Amino acid sequence: MPAFEPVLLARVNKPNSAALEGYRADGGYETLKKALGMSPAEVTDLVKNSGLRGRGGAGFPTGLKWTFLPKDHPGPVYLCINADESEPGTFNNRILMEYDPHQLIEGIAIACYAIKSNRAYLYLRYEYGKSYRVLEKAIQECYAAGILGDNVLGQGFQLDIVLHRGAGAYICGEETGLIESLEGKRAWPRIKPPFPAIEGLFRKPTIVNNVETLCCVTHIVNRGIEWFKSIGIPPESGNPRDAGSYGPKLYTVAGHVNNPGCFELPMGVTARELIDVHAGGVWKGRKAKAVVPGGISMGFFSADELDTPLDFAGPGKRGCLGLGTAAVVVVDDQTSMVDVLYNCCRFFSHESCGQCTPCREGTAWMTKILERIRAGHGRLEDLDLLMEVASSMGIIPGTTICGLSDGAAWPVKNALTKFRPEFEEYIKSGRKSVDPVHYAH
Structure with missing residues (x-):
C-alpha cells in the first residue's frame, strides 16, 4: 500500500494541538464558514454522496441517516454525539478528543447546520477525564470567539453544545440507550421503530453520530467527494448490499x-x-x-x-x-482461548442492562459454563450448549431489543467454530485456570 498522509491525526503531534489558536492557524473553522455559505440540503447531499459510513460500529451511511429526519419539522431537532467509546480495546475517539477537539467541534457545527439543529449533546464516557477537561476548555474557547452561541461566525446560525458525562455503562454506546441516559433515565435501549430520527431525545427528531464520523464530515466538506472516495475500497461488484x-x-x-x-x-x-x-x-x-x-x-x-x-x-x-x-x-499463541472467551463473556454478562431475558440470562449462563470449564469440571457437551445459547439470543434471531447480545454471542460462535479442538483438549485434560475455592465462592 502506498504511503498515506494522515488527515484525522494530522495535528495530534503538534505543540498545543488542542488550543483554538493553533487550530485556526492551520485553517480551522474555515470549512465551517464554507458550509454556512451553502444550504443545509447541499451539505447533506455532499456527505451523502461521499459514501461516508458511520465509524461507531454499524457502518450506516451518514448522509442517508440525516435524510431520515422529517421534512419541515417545527423543531427542535437534536444532534447527539456518541463519545461513549465503551467497546473493549477501542480508543480512537479518545485520541481525537484529547489532541484535536476543535476538529470534532467543527464537524459537529457543520452537521448541526446540515440537519437544522441548534443544540448538540456530546455524550462522553465518564472514565475519560482528560477528554472531558480538554473538550470543556475547547467549547468555552468557541463561545468566547463567536464560533458557538447565538451568531456562529457572524452568519446568523445559532448553536449550543452541551457536554454530558455518562455513568460508565457499555449499553450507553447503543444510540437509544444513550438517549435514555441523556434524559436522566436508566439506559435501557428503546424498541424501534420509532427510530431516533423520527422520535429521539425528548421525543424530538434526533441524529446520533460517532466522534470519528463527524471529524470526517469536516474533511469531506473541505476537500470534496472525489478526494474522500479516492481513499478506501469501492463497493463489491454485483453486491447491492455493499455500500463501499x-x-x-x-x-x-x-x-x-x-x-x-x-x-x-x-x-x-x-x-x-x-x-x-x-x-x-x-x-x-x-x-x-x-x-x-x-x-x-x-x-x-x-x-x-x-x-x-x-x-x-x-x-x-x-x-x-x-x-x-x-x-x-x-x-x-501462548494464551488460552478458554480464558479469552471467559473474559469476553464475563464482560458482557456484567454490562447487559437486563431488560431482555435472552440477553440477561444467556450472557450469565455462558459465563457460568465457562467458569465450570476453567475450574476443571467441564464436559464436552458444554461446548454444544454454549453454541446453542449463543445462537438463540440477539437481534439477528429476533429475541432482543438491541445488539448487545449479538455482540456477546459472536465471540462464542467464532471461538467454538475456529478453536474447538483447543476447547476439547482443555476439557479432556481437566486443566484448571482458577482456584476451586474461588470458583465455589
Missing part, C-alpha cells in the same frame, strides 16, 4: 503486540499489515493465534485469516459480526 468502504480510518491495536497504538490508514488495510508493519508485530517473538478485528463483540480471526481487509465487508466474510470500531486486539 471509503475514506481514512483510525485503527487501534492492543493486546500482544510490540507497538500498540492508534493508526490512521485507508479503509481496507489487512489485519496482517496493521499488526506486522504498523504495530511492530506480535510481542516476544511469538505468533498470533487469534485477532479481534474491531472490538470483542465482533468475534475473532484465526491465524490464517489475517490477510482479510479491515473494511466494512471483509470481517463478515470470515464469520465475524463486522468491522465494528476497528479496534484490533491480538492474542498470541
Whole structure:
C-alpha cells in the first residue's frame, strides 16, 4: 500500500494541538464558514454522496441517516454525539478528543447546520477525564470567539453544545440507550421503530453520530467527494448490499503486540499489515493465534485469516459480526482461548442492562459454563450448549431489543467454530485456570 498522509491525526503531534489558536492557524473553522455559505440540503447531499459510513460500529451511511429526519419539522431537532467509546480495546475517539477537539467541534457545527439543529449533546464516557477537561476548555474557547452561541461566525446560525458525562455503562454506546441516559433515565435501549430520527431525545427528531464520523464530515466538506472516495475500497461488484468502504480510518491495536497504538490508514488495510508493519508485530517473538478485528463483540480471526481487509465487508466474510470500531486486539499463541472467551463473556454478562431475558440470562449462563470449564469440571457437551445459547439470543434471531447480545454471542460462535479442538483438549485434560475455592465462592 502506498504511503498515506494522515488527515484525522494530522495535528495530534503538534505543540498545543488542542488550543483554538493553533487550530485556526492551520485553517480551522474555515470549512465551517464554507458550509454556512451553502444550504443545509447541499451539505447533506455532499456527505451523502461521499459514501461516508458511520465509524461507531454499524457502518450506516451518514448522509442517508440525516435524510431520515422529517421534512419541515417545527423543531427542535437534536444532534447527539456518541463519545461513549465503551467497546473493549477501542480508543480512537479518545485520541481525537484529547489532541484535536476543535476538529470534532467543527464537524459537529457543520452537521448541526446540515440537519437544522441548534443544540448538540456530546455524550462522553465518564472514565475519560482528560477528554472531558480538554473538550470543556475547547467549547468555552468557541463561545468566547463567536464560533458557538447565538451568531456562529457572524452568519446568523445559532448553536449550543452541551457536554454530558455518562455513568460508565457499555449499553450507553447503543444510540437509544444513550438517549435514555441523556434524559436522566436508566439506559435501557428503546424498541424501534420509532427510530431516533423520527422520535429521539425528548421525543424530538434526533441524529446520533460517532466522534470519528463527524471529524470526517469536516474533511469531506473541505476537500470534496472525489478526494474522500479516492481513499478506501469501492463497493463489491454485483453486491447491492455493499455500500463501499471509503475514506481514512483510525485503527487501534492492543493486546500482544510490540507497538500498540492508534493508526490512521485507508479503509481496507489487512489485519496482517496493521499488526506486522504498523504495530511492530506480535510481542516476544511469538505468533498470533487469534485477532479481534474491531472490538470483542465482533468475534475473532484465526491465524490464517489475517490477510482479510479491515473494511466494512471483509470481517463478515470470515464469520465475524463486522468491522465494528476497528479496534484490533491480538492474542498470541501462548494464551488460552478458554480464558479469552471467559473474559469476553464475563464482560458482557456484567454490562447487559437486563431488560431482555435472552440477553440477561444467556450472557450469565455462558459465563457460568465457562467458569465450570476453567475450574476443571467441564464436559464436552458444554461446548454444544454454549453454541446453542449463543445462537438463540440477539437481534439477528429476533429475541432482543438491541445488539448487545449479538455482540456477546459472536465471540462464542467464532471461538467454538475456529478453536474447538483447543476447547476439547482443555476439557479432556481437566486443566484448571482458577482456584476451586474461588470458583465455589
